[in-house]
Structures are given as structure tokens and as C-alpha cells.
Amino acid sequence: MKKILLLCYLILIITAGLFSLPVDPSDEIYRYLDLWRKKGYIVSLPAVRPYPHQVLIKLLGQVENCGNSRARKNARYFLAKLVNRPQVFAVSPYQESFISKAGHYSNTGVDFSADGLLKPWLSISARGGGLLESNSLISEDVLPYGVRLERDMYHHRDQAKIGNFEANPALVSIVAFGTEEFYFQTGFNRTAFGPFLGDSVVVSEDAPHAGHFSLTWNGKKANFTKLLLALTAQTNSGTGVYNQKYLSLTSLDWQFASWGQIGYVGSIVYGGYLDPVYFIPLTDLMYQTLVQGDKSNSHIGLYGSLYLPAYLTWDLIFYADDLHFNDIVTFNWNTRWKFVLQSALSWSPGGRIFKDLGLEYTMVTPYTYTHPAHSYEAVSAEETWLPDTVNYLNYTHAGQNLGVSLPPNSMRLVFKTWLTPSPELDLDLRGSW
Incomplete structure (x- = not known):
């Protein structure tokens, strides 16, 4: 049983980075947009992130027109994720761990996501699920100086406990109305x-x-x-x-x-x-x-x-x-x-x-x-x-x-x-x- 749990744990570590959403301002798409901004493939980026799908599609189109072959290939990869049929429901694993002399901290869970351009003027991006958080030590004792957790979770008084872990819900979402030029966003993110x-x-x-x-x-x-x-x-x-x-x-x-x-x-x-x-x-x-x-x-x-x-x-x-x-x-x-x-x-x-x-x-x-x-x-x-x-x-x-x-x-x-x-x-x- 322990070997099975260890295998699942390693699979979570390997695959956690394969699933991403625009609602998260630390998503990999923003790192590529920042790189293409520096190389001059994109004219300018809005100051506030996250961006709605309408804006992301416009920016990736600029890279397709102005970027080199490698940049165009990466832009087409992101475009395929954004403009294809809306991903109404998806499941992906997540894992985050820190180890220091003070001890260890980890949270592991499963994300359920909804994401896509529903109409030319309407897009959504949401992620929800549950996280199992190790309660052996509070995170602040283990995290490196100046580092914060990648995921937010709601700590309540009656959370379920499974061994040395506590189960807590985690939810982020955002909805955007408008075009790539003028848009309104609202969410919890x-x-x-x-x-x-x-x-x-x-x-x-x-x-x-x-x-x-x-x-x-x-x-x-x-x-x-x-x-x-x-x-x-x-x-x-x-x-x-x-x-x-x-x-x-x-x-x-x-x-x-x-x-x-x-x-x-x-x-x-x-x-x-x-x-x-x-x-x-x-x-x-x-x-x-x-x-x-x-x-x-x-x-x-x-x-x-x-x-x-x-x-x-x-x-x-x-x-x-x-x-x-x-x-x-x-x-x-x-x-x-x-x-x-x-x-x-x-x-x-x-x-x-x-x-x-x-x-x-x-x-x-x-x-x-x-x-x-x-x-x-x-x-x-x-x-x-x-x-x-x-x-x-x-x-x-x-x-x-x-x-x-x-x-x-x-x-x-x-x-x-x-x-x-x-x-x-x-x-x-x-x-x-």
C-alpha cells in the first residue's frame, strides 16, 4: 500500500505542471508572454493580470505574425488550448512540497476546472477542488524566506482530518465580458x-x-x-x-x-x-x-x-x-x-x-x-x-x-x-x- 501511495505521489509531482489555467497569474502562458514582450513580438501588455481569453488570443496572434519559428510554434500550442472547444470540465492532480531543517510541509489534491471562450464576448476560467495539507508544521516554519504558497485554501474550524493531513477546499474563478480592446473582469482569484x-x-x-x-x-x-x-x-x-x-x-x-x-x-x-x-x-x-x-x-x-x-x-x-x-x-x-x-x-x-x-x-x-x-x-x-x-x-x-x-x-x-x-x-x- 505504501508503494502505491508513493507512486501516486510521484505521478502527482510529474504531472502537476502539465495542467494550467489563465485565471492563475503565475500560469506558464504569462511567462511566455513576458518573454515575447522582451523580444518585441508583442507591442504592449496590460498592467493587471490575469488576462481574459479574448486578450490572450489577440496577443498570441501578434506572436504568430511577428515571432520566429520557435515562438510561432509555442503560440500555436497556447492558441489550440484557448480557441478549441471550451473545456467545460477537466480533472488534474496537484502537489506542492517544501523541506527544510525545521521540518516539512506539503499539500496534495485534485483540481476540477472549467475554462474557455463561451462567446466572442464572454470567457470563463475556474478551478476548484480539495487539498490535503500536512499539519505536522505550519507552512511559515518551513517555507524559504520571502516565499509563499502557490495555492490558496480556506481553513475552517471543522476541517476533516486524514492521518497527519487536513482536508481544505480551494477555489479560484474569473469571468470576463467584452472584447480584446475593452473588457470587464470579476472573480475570486x-x-x-x-x-x-x-x-x-x-x-x-x-x-x-x-x-x-x-x-x-x-x-x-x-x-x-x-x-x-x-x-x-x-x-x-x-x-x-x-x-x-x-x-x-x-x-x-x-x-x-x-x-x-x-x-x-x-x-x-x-x-x-x-x-x-x-x-x-x-x-x-x-x-x-x-x-x-x-x-x-x-x-x-x-x-x-x-x-x-x-x-x-x-x-x-x-x-x-x-x-x-x-x-x-x-x-x-x-x-x-x-x-x-x-x-x-x-x-x-x-x-x-x-x-x-x-x-x-x-x-x-x-x-x-x-x-x-x-x-x-x-x-x-x-x-x-x-x-x-x-x-x-x-x-x-x-x-x-x-x-x-x-x-x-x-x-x-x-x-x-x-x-x-x-x-x-x-x-x-x-x-x-
């Missing part, structure tokens, strides 16, 4: 923002799944997105589960030349109420929150890419919480500026074996992503920090950073490479310091 795959500083694809509502205009050389995420709040001391916490985000980017793209992003985190004024598309969120009484946590930032000769690409995001204009113009650097910086230089030849090589640097200044939730009902007029007050203003979701998984006052250097020794084997090697 992970979301990613910006030119960085993996753990990024604005909205990370590694952050837990959340309610997603987005409206996007995907032009030929410019993109505009209005995003609302329904988050989960906790108290100042990190306890409890509370709804009515939101991230509202607006982004606009423009590919001004074949060798460069620049964009602006603004966001606010607020809660305890839902304010319709933040849905207005053509206005500035920071201005709106000042008019509304400045009871939210606002951020602004710039992002962009430079496409250099010899298949080199430089990507950058600068995302700030507190920057004071008077301090900047008077050259006063003795201030508590709160910002994150993410920069990467990559070389992307896109060959048969060697796909991509990159060096990425991330810096998180002190106090970034944090924000006290003051009790406005305090007897004293002073802003009072109370441990049991629900914090709707810090940049977290369900107790985790919504952005990069680094704490304030930290930095990280990542070296990564992507190899494909054979069509059946992808190697993603990385080291971080």
Missing part, C-alpha cells in the same frame, strides 16, 4: 500588477486570492485599468477576520517607442465603508481621498521598461506611500520616506534551451506597507493606537503583504534563469540573497 512576474511590489501574484473587479482598455500602444480588490482586514495586533477592506487602483501606461514604455499607478487602501467616488475612472485617487477627508492610505508610483540591444530589458517600479514635496524641493533627506523599489535587468535570447536570465533587486524602506488604524472614537483628540482596533489601512490582505513578501526595512537580490532542456521539461532556477 490572485491578481498581479506590473512588468514583474512572481513577487512584485504593487500587487503580487503570490498574495492570497481576493475579490476582483477590473475594467480595462487595451489599446494598440496604451493601456488603462481601474481595479478594485475586496480584501480581508485584521486588528492592529494581527488577529480576527473582517470584511469591507478595499484596494482601489488606477493605472495608465504608454509604449512611446519600440524601445520603451512608461506608466503611472495610483492606489488607496481603505475600509469600513465602500465609497463609490473611487470608481470614477478619469480622476486622481490621491486627490479624491483628500477631498473625502484623508481617511485612507494612498500610494503613487511609476513603472516602465526599456528594451535595449542584444536582447536586454530593464524593468522598474517605484511605488511610494509618504513622499513630502516640501522635503524634496528643499533637499531634506532626513525624513521617513515610505517607498518600495523594484528593478531588474534581464537577457532574453529565447533559444531552444536557454530562454531567460535575470538579476532583480527589491528594496523596502522602513515603515513601508504599514499604517496605523487609529480609533476615531477615542475620547482624546489625539490619534490613539489600540491593539484590538480593526486595521483597514495597512497594505495587507488576510494577514499577508499585498505587495512583495518582504518586511519593511529590507532588500533582496534575486538571480534567476529559465531553461528548457526538452519540450517536456522546464527548469526555473533561482537564488536570492
Whole structure:
């Protein structure tokens, strides 16, 4: 019996990567789109992922028209999965494990998925199922520093236990209405923002799944997105589960030349109420929150890419919480500026074996992503920090950073490479310091 279980376990490991869905922003299709962006086969990519089938089909068509023979072959492979008869029901195994000196952690399960372009203006992508999670140690004790689990699951009080495992449900889904140029998406899924795959500083694809509502205009050389995420709040001391916490985000980017793209992003985190004024598309969120009484946590930032000769690409995001204009113009650097910086230089030849090589640097200044939730009902007029007050203003979701998984006052250097020794084997090697 143990040999049979071990064989099933190995089969799960081998086949887990063979099944993928566009609803997951870490899906392999986004890695190929990023590679083709760097090689110039795609004009521009919308800043917010995941993309609906309508957009993916358009982007893959650009690769078929502009890419080399290898890129066209890969694009046709993805197109065949997207435009064929909708995959109304499919079953696939899943397995994720970590081993460290502290012990081990694993979750194993079966996914049931529904995915496809139902109408030219309607697409769906959903995955649900159950996961058996080892309860020998909590995941945070075993995971490498700055690494989060690939799957989200709902932990409830009455989960079934099977030996050393706990059974928990897991569900993500998204529905898109519209065309490849103008579309609305809603779902419960992970979301990613910006030119960085993996753990990024604005909205990370590694952050837990959340309610997603987005409206996007995907032009030929410019993109505009209005995003609302329904988050989960906790108290100042990190306890409890509370709804009515939101991230509202607006982004606009423009590919001004074949060798460069620049964009602006603004966001606010607020809660305890839902304010319709933040849905207005053509206005500035920071201005709106000042008019509304400045009871939210606002951020602004710039992002962009430079496409250099010899298949080199430089990507950058600068995302700030507190920057004071008077301090900047008077050259006063003795201030508590709160910002994150993410920069990467990559070389992307896109060959048969060697796909991509990159060096990425991330810096998180002190106090970034944090924000006290003051009790406005305090007897004293002073802003009072109370441990049991629900914090709707810090940049977290369900107790985790919504952005990069680094704490304030930290930095990280990542070296990564992507190899494909054979069509059946992808190697993603990385080291971080």
C-alpha cells in the first residue's frame, strides 16, 4: 500500500505542471508572454493580470505574425488550448512540497476546472477542488524566506482530518465580458500588477486570492485599468477576520517607442465603508481621498521598461506611500520616506534551451506597507493606537503583504534563469540573497 501511495505521489509531482489555467497569474502562458514582450513580438501588455481569453488570443496572434519559428510554434500550442472547444470540465492532480531543517510541509489534491471562450464576448476560467495539507508544521516554519504558497485554501474550524493531513477546499474563478480592446473582469482569484512576474511590489501574484473587479482598455500602444480588490482586514495586533477592506487602483501606461514604455499607478487602501467616488475612472485617487477627508492610505508610483540591444530589458517600479514635496524641493533627506523599489535587468535570447536570465533587486524602506488604524472614537483628540482596533489601512490582505513578501526595512537580490532542456521539461532556477 505504501508503494502505491508513493507512486501516486510521484505521478502527482510529474504531472502537476502539465495542467494550467489563465485565471492563475503565475500560469506558464504569462511567462511566455513576458518573454515575447522582451523580444518585441508583442507591442504592449496590460498592467493587471490575469488576462481574459479574448486578450490572450489577440496577443498570441501578434506572436504568430511577428515571432520566429520557435515562438510561432509555442503560440500555436497556447492558441489550440484557448480557441478549441471550451473545456467545460477537466480533472488534474496537484502537489506542492517544501523541506527544510525545521521540518516539512506539503499539500496534495485534485483540481476540477472549467475554462474557455463561451462567446466572442464572454470567457470563463475556474478551478476548484480539495487539498490535503500536512499539519505536522505550519507552512511559515518551513517555507524559504520571502516565499509563499502557490495555492490558496480556506481553513475552517471543522476541517476533516486524514492521518497527519487536513482536508481544505480551494477555489479560484474569473469571468470576463467584452472584447480584446475593452473588457470587464470579476472573480475570486490572485491578481498581479506590473512588468514583474512572481513577487512584485504593487500587487503580487503570490498574495492570497481576493475579490476582483477590473475594467480595462487595451489599446494598440496604451493601456488603462481601474481595479478594485475586496480584501480581508485584521486588528492592529494581527488577529480576527473582517470584511469591507478595499484596494482601489488606477493605472495608465504608454509604449512611446519600440524601445520603451512608461506608466503611472495610483492606489488607496481603505475600509469600513465602500465609497463609490473611487470608481470614477478619469480622476486622481490621491486627490479624491483628500477631498473625502484623508481617511485612507494612498500610494503613487511609476513603472516602465526599456528594451535595449542584444536582447536586454530593464524593468522598474517605484511605488511610494509618504513622499513630502516640501522635503524634496528643499533637499531634506532626513525624513521617513515610505517607498518600495523594484528593478531588474534581464537577457532574453529565447533559444531552444536557454530562454531567460535575470538579476532583480527589491528594496523596502522602513515603515513601508504599514499604517496605523487609529480609533476615531477615542475620547482624546489625539490619534490613539489600540491593539484590538480593526486595521483597514495597512497594505495587507488576510494577514499577508499585498505587495512583495518582504518586511519593511529590507532588500533582496534575486538571480534567476529559465531553461528548457526538452519540450517536456522546464527548469526555473533561482537564488536570492
